[in-house]
Amino acid sequence: MSGAREKIIQAAMELFWLKGYNSTSIADLLSRTQLNSGSLYHVFPSKQDVLIGVLETYRDGIREMLLEPSWSHVDDPIEKIFALLNRYRTMIVETDCTYGCPIGSLALELHEPDPRVRQLLAENFQNWTAAIVGCLDAAGRRLPRGTDKQALAQFVLTAMEGGVMQARTHLDVAYFDRAVEQLRAHFELLEKAAKAPA
Amino acid sequence: MSGAREKIIQAAMELFWLKGYNSTSIADLLSRTQLNSGSLYHVFPSKQDVLIGVLETYRDGIREMLLEPSWSHVDDPIEKIFALLNRYRTMIVETDCTYGCPIGSLALELHEPDPRVRQLLAENFQNWTAAIVGCLDAAGRRLPRGTDKQALAQFVLTAMEGGVMQARTHLDVAYFDRAVEQLRAHFELLEKAAKAPA
DNA sequence: GTCTATAAAAGGATAGAC
DNA sequence: GTCTATCCTTTTATAGAC
Structure with a gap:
């Protein structure tokens, strides 16, 4: 069970909306979700x-x-x-x-x-x-x-x-x-x- | 007389339109205008x-x-x-x-x-x-x-x-x-x- | 599945000679 | 005003241990 996926999607929906896609960095997503890059890239290859x-x-x-x-x-x-x-x-x-x-x-x-x-x-x-x-x-x-x-x-x-x-x-x-x-x-x-x- | 300004504006109008602002890099502008970074930053501080x-x-x-x-x-x-x-x-x-x-x-x-x-x-x-x-x-x-x-x-x-x-x-x-x-x-x-x- | 460390590249901007 | 070289940060993504 990977709550990571839901966390990331939620954070990304908010940040893409607030800042745009290009201005939202992977680091932004990690910071907001309190996840590490390994978890994110495990679920989303890019x-x-x-x-x-x-x-x-x-x-x-x-x-x-x-x-x-x-x-x-x-x-x-x-x-x-x-x-x-x-x-x-x-x-x-x-x-x-x-x-x-x-x-x-x-x-x-x-x-x-x-x-x-x-x-x-x-x-x-x-x-x-x-x-x-x-x-x-x-x-x-x-x-x-x-x-x-x-x-x-x-x-x-x-x-x-x-x-x-x-x-x-x-x-x-x-x-x-x-x-x-x-x-x-x-x-x-x-x-x-x-x-x-x- | 600084044709540089016009060159950069022209290139930027086209590239911002084609790629967007965030996706257009200073390097893109320099490459298209055949100028060097010194010339660009002399005219446009940022x-x-x-x-x-x-x-x-x-x-x-x-x-x-x-x-x-x-x-x-x-x-x-x-x-x-x-x-x-x-x-x-x-x-x-x-x-x-x-x-x-x-x-x-x-x-x-x-x-x-x-x-x-x-x-x-x-x-x-x-x-x-x-x-x-x-x-x-x-x-x-x-x-x-x-x-x-x-x-x-x-x-x-x-x-x-x-x-x-x-x-x-x-x-x-x-x-x-x-x-x-x-x-x-x-x-x-x-x-x-x-x-x-x- | 998650951790840390880090690679590899691209980005904006500056320095100092000419 | 323009040249080259380069600094520093950010960025995406990967490696390998756990």
Whole structure:
């Protein structure tokens, strides 16, 4: 039984998020976990293998770590979308606007990723937008017929990532809020269009 | 006269964009410019000073490097917005979907930036959205009265950054195209709403 | 599986001659 | 302003005992 693996993944999730992948050293991971290099390299042959483990953990834990906490008190499918965005808002505020989406930041930091790494980043985005597509499906006729739900779900992710990026850069959550506000307006125009077809 | 400065800035703009800031070494810059370390450190006391020079160059060159090339054959103010986005599309395609916005990538890569660096990133975004606000102003009554043009311009940047991030991650420009398509739909709904007020 | 010690390389930066 | 040589630290990773 190797609690070492879990310790390292936990520490790496936090440090990659706080400092980025390149700026997190193996020594940082050892220091935080109180492990020795022998233990780490016994479980993860290279630093990149730690990254892969982290991305797999995010991918497999999206429901438990992200969706369920966001939706515990929300039933309306469209409000679920905005509840998810609100969870990001909370994280932005709690980090004094230094928050970055762990996946999005890695997606831009890693410039020549190993194919497995790139694939895992894509799977993370895919799972995120799939959850939104589920909400859009549940919204049924509140959206116009023929709405491209996949594209709209990707647009929700786009708004989140763009909003996070700007809030972080300007150190002002209002930039995130305005992105959500614009997305909200987009949804309201869609719901209006669904009621009164041309 | 120190052509060294320009050489280094040029090389750094390209390498920071291709590899990121942390993954670009001083040795990389020296190798590409065929300069010696003495010359570089004479002009830039530290690597971060190179970064600052790069960000100032982007900031001061947005018109010449980005806007004018995008708008040379476009007059309609709203089409200017989509012409700018189309320029990003071209860069995505030309780089086989590995393109990342130089500013956005740095904004997420640098986790504890020096205040001057963070400020320069913000000024770059600010200049970008200011250009969009100019288009929105020129569009006049095609947009509903009371439209928050600053917020809408930030949303255009949001769509670009989010679209770029996803196209890069999935290695598929269609993700960018769908983000632009959704933004286009948003603008069309706005123009429609401007014609037929409630 | 975990320990300590250390290799081997790359990184940012400096010194002092020219 | 530019040259060469080099210092010092950090970094990833390995070796071999336990």
